[in-house]
Amino acid sequence: MTMLTPTLYADNDLTIYHAQAIKQRWLEGLHQSEGDVTLDLSRVGEIDTAGLQLLWLLRREAHASGRRLNIVAVSPTVADLLAFCRLTENFSAPRATEPEVEAA
Amino acid sequence: MDELTGVFVQESREQLAEMEAGLLALEANPEETSDINAIFRAAHTIKGGAGVVECSYLESFTHKVENLLDQLRDGRLSPSEMRINLLLDCADHIGLLLDALEQGETTLSTSVIDADTRLRERLEQESAPSVASASPASPPPEAVAPVGENAPDIWYISVRFGEDVLRHGMDPIAFLRFLTTLGDIRELQTLADTMPPAEQMDPEACYLGFEICLETSAGKPEIEAVFDFVRDECELHILPPHSRSEDYIALINALPDDERPLLGEMLLRAGALTESELLIGLNSQELAKAYTDNSPPIGAILVEHKSVRPEVVEAAIQRQSAIQQAQQQTAPAPRVIEHEEVSAQIEPVASPPAVVADGEHHPAPAKARAASSEARMLRVQAEKLDRLIDLVGELVIAGASATELARQSGATQLVEATSLLSRLVEDIRDSALQLRMVQIGETFNRFNRVVRDVSHELGKDIGLVIRGGETELDKSLIEKVGDPLMHLVRNAMDHGIESQEKRQAAGKPARGRIELNAYHDSSSVVIEVSDDGGGLPYDKILAKAVAQGLVPANQSLTDEEIAALIFRPGFSTADRVSNLSGRGVGLDVVARNIQALRGTVEIKSKPGQGSRFVIRLPLTLAIIDGFLTAVGKNYFIVPLDTVVECIELPTHCDREYLNLRGEVLPFLRLRDEFELEGEPSTRQSVVVVQYAGHKVGLVVDRLHGEFQTVIKPLGPLFRHLRGIGGSTILGSGEVGLILDVPLLARRASRREARSFEPAPRAHKH
Numbered sequence: 001m002t003m004l005t006p007t008l009y010a011d012n013d014l015t016i017y018h019a020q021a022i023k024q025r026w027l028e029g030l031h032q033s034e035g036d037v038t039l040d041l042s043r044v045g046e047i048d049t050a051g052l053q054l055l056w057l058l059r060r061e062a063h064a065s066g067r068r069l070n071i072v073a074v075s076p077t078v079a080d081l082l083a084f085c086r087l088t089e090n091f092s093a094p095r096a097t098e099p100e101v102e103a104a
Numbered sequence: 105m106d107e108l109t110g111v112f113v114q115e116s117r118e119q120l121a122e123m124e125a126g127l128l129a130l131e132a133n134p135e136e137t138s139d140i141n142a143i144f145r146a147a148h149t150i151k152g153g154a155g156v157v158e159c160s161y162l163e164s165f166t167h168k169v170e171n172l173l174d175q176l177r178d179g180r181l182s183p184s185e186m187r188i189n190l191l192l193d194c195a196d197h198i199g200l201l202l203d204a205l206e207q208g209e210t211t212l213s214t215s216v217i218d219a220d221t222r223l224r225e226r227l228e229q230e231s232a233p234s235v236a237s238a239s240p241a242s243p244p245p246e247a248v249a250p251v252g253e254n255a256p257d258i259w260y261i262s263v264r265f266g267e268d269v270l271r272h273g274m275d276p277i278a279f280l281r282f283l284t285t286l287g288d289i290r291e292l293q294t295l296a297d298t299m300p301p302a303e304q305m306d307p308e309a310c311y312l313g314f315e316i317c318l319e320t321s322a323g324k325p326e327i328e329a330v331f332d333f334v335r336d337e338c339e340l341h342i343l344p345p346h347s348r349s350e351d352y353i354a355l356i357n358a359l360p361d362d363e364r365p366l367l368g369e370m371l372l373r374a375g376a377l378t379e380s381e382l383l384i385g386l387n388s389q390e391l392a393k394a395y396t397d398n399s400p401p402i403g404a405i406l407v408e409h410k411s412v413r414p415e416v417v418e419a420a421i422q423r424q425s426a427i428q429q430a431q432q433q434t435a436p437a438p439r440v441i442e443h444e445e446v447s448a449q450i451e452p453v454a455s456p457p458a459v460v461a462d463g464e465h466h467p468a469p470a471k472a473r474a475a476s477s478e479a480r481m482l483r484v485q486a487e488k489l490d491r492l493i494d495l496v497g498e499l500v501i502a503g504a505s506a507t508e509l510a511r512q513s514g515a516t517q518l519v520e521a522t523s524l525l526s527r528l529v530e531d532i533r534d535s536a537l538q539l540r541m542v543q544i545g546e547t548f549n550r551f552n553r554v555v556r557d558v559s560h561e562l563g564k565d566i567g568l569v570i571r572g573g574e575t576e577l578d579k580s581l582i583e584k585v586g587d588p589l590m591h592l593v594r595n596a597m598d599h600g601i602e603s604q605e606k607r608q609a610a611g612k613p614a615r616g617r618i619e620l621n622a623y624h625d626s627s628s629v630v631i632e633v634s635d636d637g638g639g640l641p642y643d644k645i646l647a648k649a650v651a652q653g654l655v656p657a658n659q660s661l662t663d664e665e666i667a668a669l670i671f672r673p674g675f676s677t678a679d680r681v682s683n684l685s686g687r688g689v690g691l692d693v694v695a696r697n698i699q700a701l702r703g704t705v706e707i708k709s710k711p712g713q714g715s716r717f718v719i720r721l722p723l724t725l726a727i728i729d730g731f732l733t734a735v736g737k738n739y740f741i742v743p744l745d746t747v748v749e750c751i752e753l754p755t756h757c758d759r760e761y762l763n764l765r766g767e768v769l770p771f772l773r774l775r776d777e778f779e780l781e782g783e784p785s786t787r788q789s790v791v792v793v794q795y796a797g798h799k800v801g802l803v804v805d806r807l808h809g810e811f812q813t814v815i816k817p818l819g820p821l822f823r824h825l826r827g828i829g830g831s832t833i834l835g836s837g838e839v840g841l842i843l844d845v846p847l848l849a850r851r852a853s854r855r856e857a858r859s860f861e862p863a864p865r866a867h868k869h
Contacts, residue, residue, distance in 0.1 A: 016270050019307035027302055049265075049276045050307060056296045057305055084281065085294045085314075 014051030287320025545573025600637035771801030
């Protein structure tokens with residue numbers, strides 16, 4: 001995996017309770033960097049609709065600046081949600097449930 | 105049996121009749137695909153209804169039938185004679201199942217179950233080759249469809265969640281996941297096009313929407329219930345699968361007539377729409393009205409909201425305008441039939457009945473005009489109609505009384521007013537009676553099947569010709585005339601039509617012909633059953649009658665008299681007893697049944713050319729236009745339709761007949777006939793009446809003119825009175841007796857005929 005900067009991640013639940021904080025952190029991370037964005041979701045516990053929206057937002061913002069969002073790792077919950085929403089392809093997220101790189 | 109089931113059974117019987125008619129037409133003309141479509145539609149409607157009333161055995165059976173029909177429709181199978189026979193048997197069986205349902209039987213009798221199994225096997229065999237590939241229009245084969253449930257279909261659900269949903273602690277995805285408990289999510293598309301630019305995007309607001317294809321056998325209310333908690337905060341559209349449309353349409357057509365049919369409510373009752381969908385639709389109609397002068401019709405809004413499919417709305421609009429037309433009754437509806445036990449209220453199929461529908465439901469006028477003629481029927485409780493007729497009867501009497509008083513008072517204006525009133529009353533009476541009138545065609549059409557089956561059984565080739573099917577007569581009469589007709593038809597087929605060899609030997613076409621004909625003739629309806637068979641074997645009948653001791657051996661009888669013998673109890677000429685008739689039970693029963701309806705039956709027969717049974721029935725049993733006459737202090741009413749003319753009785757007329765423009769007119773002196781007291785007035789009048797070709801004069805003292813009257817049946821004490829058909833109350837409060845003209849006419853002409861045999865007797869007076 002080419003390690004292009006920056007790598008965003010979420011290491012907590014990706015839910016409405018953290019939505020504000022995550023949005024701010026992800027958008028800042030996006031704006032302060034160049035090139036494709038890598039997102040690691042392998043440590044996400046819960047994910048809800050708010051979390052899904054944040055993924056959507058991040059991808060949209062990345063695309064808007066001509067960059068790509070690569071989700072490089074997903075936790076089972078994220079994989080399940082993306083699959084349910086038929087979004088696995090759209091986010092070019094790995095289907096595998098275990099983290100691919102840098103196993104914790 | 106609940107009301108919904110009642111409606112279903114009634115409707116299904118009609119569908120069944122259509123199915124049978126279609127099958128017979130198909131048999132006659134196997135190329136005609138429109139017949140197959142009609143048959144398929146009928147079967148499909150029955151199946152849909154069976155599902156709604158949760159009659160699983162009927163539903164699953166009809167489904168099998170539908171499978172076969174589907175293959176016939178697609179041209180994968182040809183409508184062979186065997187298949188048509190099978191389908192006819194199936195139609196009969198469905199009739200039996202409906203009987204069982206109607207009688208509320210929870211378990212089917214073993215014979216029915218046996219028949220069920222056998223038919224299912226035969227259906228299976230017939231449609232075996234390609235049973236796996238059901239067409240898209242019909243649900244998949246039964247193997248995968250659990251009995252009693254609707255086969256799974258793809259529903260299209262579109263939902264946009266409100267921004268506050270998340271803040272209110274609800275997770276839209278959780279609702280979607282819950283959908284999977286109802287069925288299988290085939291497709292799902294996530295939409296976020298309302299999400300604002302990043303800066304304004306509130307991560308705690310919801311901007312998502314979903315388009316979902318759900319495969320489920322659940323109904324609309326169940327699907328909607330999933331979103332109950334967010335119903336107020338989301339925009340939800342549930343579009344039923346196409347295959348549901350037919351079911352909805354069937355339900356809409358089965359809806360009872362409402363006082364004021366509202367489109368939305370009709371859709372709601374059929375389950376095509378949910379309450380909240382309707383409310384939302386009505387709201388946007390209100391909203392549109394606030395901005396523009398004319399708001400769009402509710403139907404258009406609902407289609408636009410993707411709540412209902414357009415074809416369902418179309419069907420509802422048609423039904424709606426049919427109901428409205430039936431209610432307005434500006435012109436008499438083509439067919440108005442009353443049925444018992446179908447009340448105007450009906451529980452909606454799935455959702456609670458309480459509906460707030462204050463908004464206007466526009467009937468979509470342009471489309472309304474295109475209403476189909478098929479659904480134009482109004483079901484009314486028979487009791488209500490009887491009550492109406494009763495009241496009209498009282499009105500007629502009261503009106504007559506008012507007219508009489510006005511006439512006595514001599515006040516011109518009052519007389520004018522009452523005459524207008526009586527004309528209106530007359531119209532009301534006619535319309536009220538018209539409500540009870542039904543075309544006989546439906547009864548006639550039943551005989552197509554009878555003739556077909558019986559001719560197979562007898563090994564004869566017989567065709568049925570129906571004429572005058574549009575002739576109308578009282579519904580109660582139609583019901584009672586079915587059995588006698590059946591008997592006459594069977595009799596004609598069995599005894600009338602000869603075997604093919606005999607026919608060919610006689611130079612007749614091999615195919616025999618039975619004809620049913622109906623027409624109006626003065627005050628009666630005439631129904632004829634004729635055949636082109638061998639005619640009545642007069643000598644054989646006479647010989648048999650003599651042998652059975654019905655007539656003395658040496659008596660010479662006219663052909664007419666001999667023909668009448670076959671209506672005598674216990675009479676049969678058949679050499680062999682067949683399955684159908686010839687058991688000596690029958691024609692006497694026919695005659696009795698017809699007489700009970702104040703009708704007559706006579707036979708016209710020509711040896712070698714066939715026979716014709718002519719049944720005459722009164723138009724109605726309730727009200728007549730009468731001609732009021734008096735003998736002494738007694739009032740007699742002659743049914744006006746039978747009156748031909750009135751003449752003065754020549755002063756010196758001792759005989760019982762007079763010369764009416766060169767014609768012999770026998771007459772009866774009512775004074776003698778009813779043994780009335782008092783001296784005849786110096787100037788007596790003769791009312792010339794005609795019935796069934798016989799012209800007869802009735803001698804009375806005074807003529808009073810036309811008089812509308814309600815027939816009150818005679819009490820049981822007076823039942824045996826001959827010559828009196830009923831009674832009525834005159835405007836003055838006096839009692840008038842209604843003459844039984846057919847009987848009097850017969851009596852007079854018989855007396856006349858007899859008087860020609862011996863030397864004419866001089867009359868006493």
